Amino acid sequence: MGRLIIPRDEEIKLNPSRYILSTTDLKGNIIDVNDYFVEICKYSRDELIGSPHNIIRHPHMPKAVFYLMWKYIKSGKNITAVVKNLAKDGRYYWVITDFEIRKDIEGNINRYMAFRQAAPRKIIDTIEPLYRKLVQIEKKQGMQASLEYLSDFLEKNKIPDYNSYIKKLEKRSALTTFLMNRVKQLFG
Numbered sequence: 001m002g003r004l005i006i007p008r009d010e011e012i013k014l015n016p017s018r019y020i021l022s023t024t025d026l027k028g029n030i031i032d033v034n035d036y037f038v039e040i041c042k043y044s045r046d047e048l049i050g051s052p053h054n055i056i057r058h059p060h061m062p063k064a065v066f067y068l069m070w071k072y073i074k075s076g077k078n079i080t081a082v083v084k085n086l087a088k089d090g091r092y093y094w095v096i097t098d099f100e101i102r103k104d105i106e107g108n109i110n111r112y113m114a115f116r117q118a119a120p121r122k123i124i125d126t127i128e129p130l131y132r133k134l135v136q137i138e139k140k141q142g143m144q145a146s147l148e149y150l151s152d153f154l155e156k157n158k159i160p161d162y163n164s165y166i167k168k169l170e171k172r173s174a175l176t177t178f179l180m181n182r183v184k185q186l187f188g
């Protein structure tokens with residue numbers, strides 16, 4: 001959906017020890033967000049709840065990344081992705097995001113959750129040129145071509161898939177994993 005936010009080249013400084021959380025229904029409509037999500041994206045909670053999650057989609061994000069993310073979660077697998085998001089004021093922020101499935105008591109997936117933290121500068125510097133290339137390819141040749149570029153890139157670097165690539169870039173410490181798991185238990 002086209003929105004009237006004009007992106008500007010200004011980054012929102014994130015607190016690396018806070019989490020940006022959201023829950024969606026199976027179509028990606030937002031059903032819950034935490035306070036830090038609201039604070040950073042500059043939309044009110046009322047504007048967010050019920051909106052499709054692409055409300056904060058940044059045009060610098062390749063379609064291929066969201067395609068892969070949806071492919072994973074729809075098949076019941078979690079995935080970690082690096083995402084550049086667009087705030088209502090046109091500024092951006094980079095997050096490293098764990099996209100996870102949640103199930104009802106019968107074992108059917110009934111919602112998705114995203115657990116985000118500030119992406120470390122080193123990861124942004126690595127990912128940004130790749131995403132720029134993917135977006136460029138998508139503009140000229142479409143998403144299939146960018147997915148192929150990405151899979152060639154991963155193959156050349158001997159990495160099995162996007163998810164492993166991000167995990168490899170991130171090398172989360174035991175403490176970070178522990179704290180993130182606490183957040184997942186509390187919020188999820």
Ligand SMILES: Cc1cc2nc3c(=O)[nH]c(=O)nc-3n(C[C@H](O)[C@H](O)[C@H](O)COP(=O)(O)O)c2cc1C
Nearest residue numbers: 001023024028053054056057058066085112113114
């Ligand atoms: C739990 C969950 C969280 C999401 N979080 C984001 C997000 O932070 N930023 C974003 O651009 N898209 C996010 N998405 C993906 C959007 O639903 C959407 O696929 C993406 O913005 C691409 O939009 P488009 O298909 O209109 O280009 C999320 C999806 C789910 C299921």
